[in-house]
Amino acid sequence: MKKLLISSVLIGTVFLSACSNTEEEAKSEVINTTKKDEIETISVGANYLEYDEETNLFKDTELVLIAEVTTDFLEREHVVEYFQSDSAQKMNEIEDYYTKTPINVKKVLKAPKDSKIEENSELTIIEPIALVDDANGKRILTTEHYEQLEKGKTYVLYLNKNTYGQYSVYNMNNGRFDLDTESNVQSKSRSINTRSTEATEHSDIHNTMKEDVLQKFKAEIEEIKENK
Amino acid sequence: MRKRVEKQTIKWEENMKRLVGKNIKIVLPFILALFMSVSFFSASVSADYFSGSRSNSGNPYAYYDSSVSKYGYVSHYDAGRNYWNKHASVNIKKTTTTSSTTDRYYIGTTSTSGLLGRISPKNSSGVEVSTSSYWSYVTVSMYDNQMRAQSNFTASYIRMNAAHEIGHSIKMAHAAKAYNSVMPQGWRAIPSSLTTYDSGEISKKWGM
Numbered sequence: 108m109k110k111l112l113i114s115s116v117l118i119g120t121v122f123l124s125a126c127s128n129t130e131e132e133a134k135s136e137v138i139n140t141t142k143k144d145e146i147e148t149i150s151v152g153a154n155y156l157e158y159d160e161e162t163n164l165f166k167d168t169e170l171v172l173i174a175e176v177t178t179d180f181l182e183r184e185h186v187v188e189y190f191q192s193d194s195a196q197k198m199n200e201i202e203d204y205y206t207k208t209p210i211n212v213k214k215v216l217k218a219p220k221d222s223k224i225e226e227n228s229e230l231t232i233i234e235p236i237a238l239v240d241d242a243n244g245k246r247i248l249t250t251e252h253y254e255q256l257e258k259g260k261t262y263v264l265y266l267n268k269n270t271y272g273q274y275s276v277y278n279m280n281n282g283r284f285d286l287d288t289e290s291n292v293q294s295k296s297r298s299i300n301t302r303s304t305e306a307t308e309h310s311d312i313h314n315t316m317k318e319d320v321l322q323k324f325k326a327e328i329e330e331i332k333e334n335k
Numbered sequence: 336m337r338k339r340v341e342k343q344t345i346k347w348e349e350n351m352k353r354l355v356g357k358n359i360k361i362v363l364p365f366i367l368a369l370f371m372s373v374s375f376f377s378a379s380v381s382a383d384y385f386s387g388s389r390s391n392s393g394n395p396y397a398y399y400d401s402s403v404s405k406y407g408y409v410s411h412y413d414a415g416r417n418y419w420n421k422h423a424s425v426n427i428k429k430t431t432t433t434s435s436t437t438d439r440y441y442i443g444t445t446s447t448s449g450l451l452g453r454i455s456p457k458n459s460s461g462v463e464v465s466t467s468s469y470w471s472y473v474t475v476s477m478y479d480n481q482m483r484a485q486s487n488f489t490a491s492y493i494r495m496n497a498a499h500e501i502g503h504s505i506k507m508a509h510a511a512k513a514y515n516s517v518m519p520q521g522w523r524a525i526p527s528s529l530t531t532y533d534s535g536e537i538s539k540k541w542g543m
Contacts, residue, residue, distance in 0.1 A: 112413075148357070150465075151453055151455050151456070151463065152454050153452060153453040154450075154451045154520055154521070155447075155449045155520060156449035156520075156522060157520035157521060186446070189444075190441055190443060192401045194433055194439070195400055195439070195441070198461045199437075199461060200439065200443070200461075200474055201455070202441070202445075202476065203443060203444065203446060203475075205446050205447060206446075233447060233448075235450065243461055243462045244462060245464070250447070250453060266448075268448065269445075269446050269447065269448045270444070270480040270481070271446060273446060275447050276447075276448075308511065311407065326389040331501075
């Protein structure tokens with residue numbers, strides 16, 4: 108009887124600890140908060156044209172640049188568009204959101220033949236993230252864990268024109284590669300809004316693609332760094 | 336054959352007795368419980384669906400915003416719902432009224448190149464929540480301008496996109512590209528019927 112009691116206690120302990128681990132996993136998925144501004148960042152799921160190899164991405168991208176970001180995230184133009192039907196307006200249903208991010212072009216790695224984009228010129232690009240401040244509160248909305256470009260940092264950017272003629276970051280986080288830090292872009296957003304294995308897969312893909320980018324444009328990147 | 340199994344079991348017990356002494360009857364259930372816990376919980380974490388529940392579980396109501404008919408996507412969203420409705424645990428019903436637990440389907444445009452569709456899980460006040468939270472309702476959007484910009488702008492491809500976003504609305508997450516599923520990212524044709532993989536993920540999330 109005593110042995111049975113001890114066995115039951117042990118089994119219960121094991122299951123409770125396993126349950127508490129799962130609970131912790133769920134807690135870690137709670138929305139990330141930006142330390143600097145204490146504004147919630149919420150990442151929503153999306154379907155987009157996803158590339159996991161640099162060669163295919165390069166082939167399908169119109170414009171590839173090395174560029175420096177010149178404006179802080181909160182100082183950029185944040186655009187939020189709402190659906191217009193009566194029922195949508197009642198709930199402030201968002202159709203689209205993005206920022207217009209000014210960058211300084213350091214090197215053009217690929218461009219259409221008729222492109223007028225030159226080195227050391229300014230260009231404004233679209234990022235799939237925005238600060239939203241409406242009746243539902245102030246929060247940052249992002250798509251598929253996209254992380255905004257940071258002021259003062261230099262990136263290799265893969266851009267495609269949208270249907271309005273503006274250049275937009277292509278392939279979410281795997282279309283922007285930070286040249287100033289070795290840390291992985293996905294590491295910050297790993298804790299939010301996804302199944303655990305997906306974040307790891309994306310992180311691995313980003314690392315591999317970044318290695319390919321660094322290797323492919325090694326000479327151009329070194330030239331930029333020397334002139335910085 | 337049975338004798339050989341019995342022999343092996345006895346031998347294993349003897350080895351274990353030697354290893355843990357007289358407390359084998361106490362330790363054995365502990366090891367079994369540990370094994371069961373590890374396998375059960377590791378499976379639930381790596382599955383291709385989001386944790387947490389949502390209103391009406393796998394049987395939410397879907398309200399089509401006027402933008403859906405305006406852009407001509409009613410039959411495509413219907414096909415996306417019907418894809419998942421082939422599973423016994425899913426019944427996404429179309430409705431003409433809205434409430435705080437009614438999913439809302441839209442067609443719009445986006446400035447993000449390559450973005451085909453997006454969902455926003457909401458609480459009852461209409462504020463976006465994380466994928467692991469309880470969802471009161473979900474807004475499902477597809478982007479007309481981006482879909483039209485793709486080659487193969489056909490019903491089958493649009494319906495795959497619809498099924499993908501509607502899959503998110505019932506807590507399905509992205510699947511790896513290797514799987515025969517509508518949940519990996521991208522622009523391609525919808526499978527002719529609910530795939531074994533998608534059916535399996537629904538069963539894991541919402542039961543049989």
